[in-house]
Amino acid sequence: MASSKMDYKVFNDPIHGHIELPPLLVRIIDTPQFQRLRFIKQQGGTYFVFPGASHNRFEHSIGVAHLAGELAQALKTRQENFNITPADILCVQIAGLCHDLGHGPFSHLFDGMFMPKARPENKEKHEDVSIRMFEHLVKCNKLELEMVKHGLDLSRDLDFIKEMIYPKIEKNGEPWPYRGRTKDKSFLYEIVSNKANGIDVDKFDYFARDCHHLGMQNNFDHLRxxxxxxxxxxxxxRHIxxxxxxxxNLYDMFNTRSCLHRRACQHKVNKNVEMMITDALLKAKNAIKFEGSGGKLVSLVNITEDMEAFTQLKALFTFNVTSSLLSKPNTMWDQVFEHILLSSSPDLAQAKSILQRIISRDLYKYVGQVLDDNPTKEKIDSLKSKLVQAQTEALPDNRMHTFFEVTIxxxxxxMKEEDPINNAYFYSKHSPDTAFKIPQDQVSKLLPNQFSEKFIRVYWKTTDSESLEAAKRQFEVWCRENGNRLPQLADFGLSNHFQKGTLLQTYCGSPLHAAPEIVIVVPTRGQRWTAGPWGCCSMLWCTAVCHLMGPVTQHSLSRPNPRSDACALIDWLLTVRVDERATIEDVANHWWVNWGYEESVCDCPSSSNQECPSPLLARYIDWQNQVAAASNMSVNPGYLSSNSSCQPQPSPHPFYFSLPLKSDRGGGGVHEGLSSLRKSRKENAIPQTAADTTADVLSTSLPPLSTFSQPSSKMPKKGILKNSYEGESGYSTSSERRGSVVRETDAGNDTDAALNR
Structure with missing residues (x-):
């Protein structure tokens, strides 16, 4: 007997909105076996890293049931000739609702990390436990009559539901492997768990739900x-x-999966926490007992063999078989964490100490990771032997314990190395009943050529720095011996810790912007860390020259034409010799950085090879240009662009260049050197060769230092300044601000200063 819509129950879901579920599904939801999913985190230990990852298997299962029904109903409406019955849709919904019943505490942590170590001989998956749990749920709650009442045939529909929870991989030429439905309805087995290509409603829900709670972008539109x-x-x-x-859209779905695993599921701190929880459960596997069927006590390691113990909501747990039962309720949920943490039993002391480290954020130490597409057992064993050597050197009194963890x-x-879209079928608008595959090269040239990668990660379980450093050294030795690139940082802008007297070994900076000593892996001293300024300069080069600089190991860069005022600073920063390269203090005190501003970027002293340790040089240069403007001398942009003889000329000094100036009164005379703006006050004080007396006076008659000690009233402050000479937008550009100094000094001069900064 089919249910009427009046009997449906409405659930308000944050992902799918208001959804309606039939009475039979509501009856299943209201059982103790299903309610336990409220207390099992969807993302396992991710909640300890991402505060928003507090969602549980309970709401995920309801969402999958909803999407399973929506997809089955859409196919029925669109193609009535396939005879999709209401019983088919109901079975698909039940399979979606019950597909995760077999998850233990912390979801995949229990079946993917704890069980393989606690019982290596047990190869079953959580889907196997889900099937046994579904059978237990139906039997304990006497749902057979309810199912018959809602139109199900128990002789085949129960098998159909269990087959959809854990379907087999179909192979052409082999007999039909299922009993629940015949071959003409093979597409129904692809709705909840699609083993052929992974496109199923289980992923639709957890992509959307996980991204929502983790605060990440979901690029896949399952409604479309x-x-x-x-x-x-x-x-x-018959295939979907x-x-x-x-x-x-489907490639976006799998890319979303990859991003979720990279940024959350396989996050190095998340795996660290899950590793510690696993270690705690292993320490407690024989100490915690659950009351199972017939009143017998079942240990944590054997819990999946007894569904009564697996779901016992009001059972009591004890720390060993002989001790008396405690009056504290136990559940096979994530609360096992709290049970161990609050226990005073000596048998759980070791497990408790590990969990206390988690809540006090005293986590295992991350040694490093290395990309390895073929992490064989021999490689892992050799790495472990190196780490044992490090442990023996640093902790000689603890040889009986292993203080490291190596994970892949x-x-x-x-689908591991395979492109899942290779197993997906498509149809066209003009031939909707003909299926075909789309080769990757016909989709886009921007798709990945490889769909799997593996990393070897190493964690260190002790907190002392000496043993951790020993582990890092041995890890690097192992990487060299196995041909792996050393574990290095390769992101522009990352910081690094250093100690005086030691050399930095860490790669920092992408190759296009990395300093030569980084590209060729030359250790440098942290106290003169000039690779960072080189990387900053590469960005400046891109701005001035409008193309990527590329890796540089020899000083062979071409100059921009026309030259930028930044060329002098670029020359200094792109010095291959580290000891001659500008430091960040030199950059902060350079005139080009401080030009036209009242406040300097930095009042810190420059390096010893710079003769002007004060940022007041920028104010001196500003004064010099005001004097030049007062003498009716300015730079004519049109003149520079039309007269090739007055293009910027290279300077013999490696750190600056000369910009020719045209005298309005001198009939085109060029004053070379008036704008040779050097990095030191002393160099600017040297008289320059000039074409007339005015230039001689300007280049030799310098005011005393006190003249520059106070900021000029004409000089703007740092930042965008709204003022009387603002542009049309209400804010003036830096060139407008600089030009205003000249215009205010000589209001009758119609020639603006050309500043090719």
Whole structure:
């Protein structure tokens, strides 16, 4: 008997909005076996890293049931000839609702990290436990009559539901492997868990839900996918197919999966926390007992074999078989964490100490990771032997314990090395019943060529710095011996810790912007860390020259034409010899950086090889240009662009250049050297060769130092300044501010200063 819409129950979900579920699903939700999912974190230990990752398997399962029903109903409406019955849709919804019943505490941490170590011989997946839990749920709550009442045939529909929870991989030429439905409804097995290509409603919900709670962007639109799905027949099987134009949307889905794993699921701190929780559970595996069927006590390591113990909500736990039962309720949920943490039992002391380190944020130390596409057992064993050597050197009294953890982290699109879209079928607008595949080279040239990568990560469990440094050294030795690139930082702008007297070994900076000593991996001293200024200069070069600088190991860069005022600073920063290169203090005190501002970027002293340790040089240069303007001398932009003889000329000094000036009164005479703006006051005080007496006076008659000690009233402050000479937008540009100094000095001069900064 089919249920009427009046019997449906409405759930307000933050992802899918108001959703309606039929009474049979509500009946399943209201069982203790399903309610336990409220207390199992969807993202395991990620909640200890991302505060928003507090969502649970409970709401995820309801969301999957909703999407499963929506997809099945859409196919029924779109293609009535496939005879999709209400019983089919109801079974698909139940499978979506119950597909995660077999998850233990902290979701995949329990079945993916704890169980393989606690019981290495046990190869079952959480889907196997979900099937046993579903059978237990139906039996304990006497749901058989309810199912028959809602039109299900128990002789085949129960099998159909369990087969959809954990479907097998279909292979052409082999007999049909299922009993719940015949081959003509093979597409129904692709809705909840699609083993062929991974495109299923389980992923639709957890991508949207995880991104929502983690604060990340979900680029996949599952509602659009539902609108463009059809069923097509391929080699005797019927498959769910997508519209050909949706191939990019599907690639976005798998890219979202990769981003979620890289940024959250496989986050190095998240895996660190999960590793510590796993260690605590391993310490407590024989101390915690659960009351199972028949009143027998079941240990944590054998909990998946007894569904009564697995779901016992009011059972009591004890620390060993012989001790008396405590009056504290135990659940097979994430609260196991709290049970251990609050315990006073000596049998749980070691597990408790590990969990206390988590809540006090005293985590295992991250040694490093290295990319390795083929992390064989031999490689891992050799790495472990190196770490044992480090442990023996630093901790000789603790040889009986292992203080490190080596893990292999896999990042892929869900099908290991394979492109999942290769197993997906599409249809076109003009031939909606014909399925075909789309080769990757026909989709885009920007898609990845490799769909899987593996990292070897090393964690150190002690907190002393000596043993940690020993582990890092041995890890680097192992990397060299195995041909792996050393674990290095390769992001522009990353900081580094250094100690006086030691050399920095860490790669810092992307190759296009890295200093020569970084590109060729030459250790440098942290107290003169000039690779950072080189990287800043590469950005300045891109701005001045309008193209990427590229890796430089020899000083062979071409100069821009026309030259920028920044060329002098660029020359100084791009000095290959580290001891001659400008430091960040030199840059902060350079005239080009401080030009026209009342306040200097930095009042710190420059390096010893710079003769002007004070940032007042910028004010001196500003004064010099005011004097030049008072003498009716200015730079004519049109003159520079039209007269090739007056283009900027290279200077013999490596750190500055000369910009010719035209005298309005001198009939085109050029004053070379008046604007040779050097980095030191002493150099600017040297008389320059000039074409007339005015230039001689200007270059030799310098005011005393006190003249520059106070900021000029004509000089603007730092930042964008709204003032009387503002532009049309209400804010003046830096060139407008500089030009205003000349115009205010000589109001009758119609020639503006040309500043090619």
């Amino acid at each position: 996918f539902l609108m463009f799905t059809r069923v097509c027949e391929v080699d005797g099987y 197919c997508s519209r050909d134009k949706e191939v990019h 982290v896999s990042m892929d699109y869900g």
